[in-house]
Amino acid sequence: MSSVLRIALQKSGRLSEDSYQLFKECGIRFDYGTGKLKSVSSNFPAEFLFLRDDDIPGYVEDGVADLGIVGENVAVETGRPVETIHKLGFSKCRLSIAVPRGTDWVGIHSLNGKNIATSYPNLLGNYLAGQGVQANIHEISGSVEIAPSIGLAEAVCDIVSSGSTLLSNGLKEVETIFRSEAILIARPKLNADKQELVDKLLFRIKSVQAAKN
Ligand code: ATP
Ligand code: ZN
Numbered sequence: 550m551s552s553v554l555r556i557a558l559q560k561s562g563r564l565s566e567d568s569y570q571l572f573k574e575c576g577i578r579f580d581y582g583t584g585k586l587k588s589v590s591s592n593f594p595a596e597f598l599f600l601r602d603d604d605i606p607g608y609v610e611d612g613v614a615d616l617g618i619v620g621e622n623v624a625v626e627t628g629r630p631v632e633t634i635h636k637l638g639f640s641k642c643r644l645s646i647a648v649p650r651g652t653d654w655v656g657i658h659s660l661n662g663k664n665i666a667t668s669y670p671n672l673l674g675n676y677l678a679g680q681g682v683q684a685n686i687h688e689i690s691g692s693v694e695i696a697p698s699i700g701l702a703e704a705v706c707d708i709v710s711s712g713s714t715l716l717s718n719g720l721k722e723v724e725t726i727f728r729s730e731a732i733l734i735a736r737p738k739l740n741a742d743k744q745e746l747v748d749k750l751l752f753r754i755k756s757v758q759a760a761k762n
Contacts, residue, residue: 552742553594554750557614560586560599564731567639568618572597575753594746606631609736615743616736616750622708622729626669630737635751637731638758642710644669644727647720649697652704654723660684660704666696667706669727676726694718 558568558581569581577593588597598614605617606629617631622644624633646665648654657680667673670688677684687702694714696702706726709715715722733754739747 551594552740552746553589553596554616554743554746555596555598555614557598557600557605557608557617559602559605559618562602564602564618564620564640567637567731571618571637571639571754571757574757575750577750577753593750595750603627606734609734612736614736615739616747617734618731619734620729621732622669622672622727624732624734625727626671628671631734632737633732634735634747635733635754637733637754640729640731642708642729643725644672644706644729645709645722646673646704646706646724646726647694647709647715647722648704650719650721652721654721657682657724663704664702665704665706666693666702668693669706672727673706694720 559565572579577590577595579588579590579597581588581597581599586599600608602619602623605619606624606627608614609617609631610629618637620640624631660677660682661684664685664687665673666687666689668688668690670686673686689696693705693707695718696705697720698718705720709722712722735747
């Protein structure tokens with residue numbers, strides 16, 4: 550039986566459009582946006598799975614998918630043992646700490662003993678531990694930026710790109726803890742047939758990127 554690469558992409562969100570575009574530019578055709586969970590390419594031995602981004606590292610680790618595209622922030626936060634095989638240069642953002650605009654900020658130690666709301670407890674916890682800061686991390690899954698205004702936390706740690714969401718919630722960015730972009734992740738130890746397909750795909754991706762620079 551000939552091998553087919555299974556590739557997990559975000560179903561709909563900030564990674565989706567550029568992920569679909571990347572494969573299109575690589576000359577790999579498949580249907581997306583049809584509401585289906587799966588689509589087989591008509592001209593490359595690949596099958597695409599459309600999932601929530603947070604689930605992608607786990608599916609790649611478990612071998613449900615061979616490859617996936619996620620933000621580095623999600624790959625690191627989930628801590629799954631997958632390989633980063635290429636950086637893709639889109640969905641660039643940063644994970645930053647922000648506090649209400651009127652807060653006195655004299656550096657990261659201002660967070661000692663404070664409550665911080667975030668969807669990235671591991672990334673934040675590691676960063677604070679590295680800085681010797683002891684704070685209480687409250688994990689929430691969405692709308693992190695409203696936490697200070699409802700009295701849940703004195704600070705947030707959230708994804709920022711332009712900073713306009715922070716601004717409109719009366720917050721100021723005080724510390725960047727992680728910089729992220731979309732990455733291609735792979736299951737370690739793919740068999741030789743699949744590895745050959747991955748190499749083919751990577752060659753095309755690099756050519757597309759080179760043509761843009
Ligand atoms: P899902 O429904 O799949 O769980 P989500 O709401 O968790 O989606 P998105 O907001 O679509 O996730 O973000 C996906 C990834 O895109 C993030 O993990 C991050 O790497 C990147 N990202 C998030 N916000 C921005 C932004 N404002 N600009 C650029 N990239 C971003
Ligand atoms: Zn998500």
